[in-house]
Amino acid sequence: MNTQSSLLVEEDSTVFGPSHDPRIKRISASQQIHGALRDRIVSLEFVPGQGLSRTEIAAYYGVSQTPVRDAMLKLEEEGLLIIFPQSRTEVSKIDIDQARETQFLRLSLELEVTRCLASDKRKDRLATARKVLTMQEAALAAGDLGRFARLDKLFHGALCEAAGVQNLWRIINSHSGHIDRLRNLNLPNPGKTANILHYHNQILDKIEAGDTAAVEKTVREHLSGTLAAVDQIIARHPDYF
Structure with a gap:
């Protein structure tokens, strides 16, 4: 397949x-x-x-x-x-230390994935990620945040599959429960979903442009958002931690 x-x-x-x-x-x-x-x-x-x-x-x-x-x-x-x-x-309560550790691994993987893809000149390498992004935009338009969140994971998984490291993605994803719960708590914040779509579009555009430095900066910014807001998330949901 x-x-x-x-x-x-x-x-x-x-x-x-x-x-x-x-x-x-x-x-x-x-x-x-x-x-x-x-x-x-x-x-x-x-x-x-x-x-x-x-x-x-x-x-x-x-x-x-x-x-x-x-x-x-x-x-x-x-x-x-x-x-x-x-x-x-x-x-279990949400473990912030475990969330940070998983995020460290994910950032390390996705920086290398996007760097490799930006160096790859195959025209079809981003076809699946583009399709998933279109589905994610439709989910947001329909107000379906649950589907939006699931497609968010699939978008990043599509990049890893395109780079041939889908098994590494699955390993990290299997340990991402704490950071994923943080993200889902943060998702309803005003502007958060639009910000995600902006970064996803930017990642694909910079990969296609072959701009490794720009895509690395974009990935770092994109993946830092949830942990940067962790104090506010805890303040809103203290019983979850």
Whole structure:
């Protein structure tokens, strides 16, 4: 499957639900539950400190408690759940130090990705990223912030796929729950979504222009926004930290 088609399958699954994904039958129930619960935690449907019942989740998804238990254990490894044996399970509070660490890794990766892409003269290298950006603009116009946020991740994933390092992106993304929750708390701020689209357009334009210095500056500015606002985010949502 080529880069564009693989990302569009992922976008279809992310936006419209797993039943539309032809690959869903290849993963276990535990993996499906893990993905569903992770999405609900990162989107803040399940808020930090909220208790989760294994029995209720199993009933909701129509599965036994075993895949729910396995999914929860993996989410605990990722730092998104806290499991108190024989007692309760809670959504973890947002860890700022962990968010900064993940952001450091992501910035390091994306600086190299965009530098490589700016040096690459293939005309079709940004086709998927352009398509995802168009979808993201449409999501904003429709007022769908949830879809906008999911497409935001797909945009950056498309750049990594274009550079041939999609596995590195997946590794970082699997540990990005804390920084992603911060971003989702920051997303409704006035002007934030328009600012994201501005930077995404600038990144693509500067890659196409082959301007490595300019694209590095743009990526640094773009990825610094959420952590720069962390004090204000904490002040608005003190119970989440």
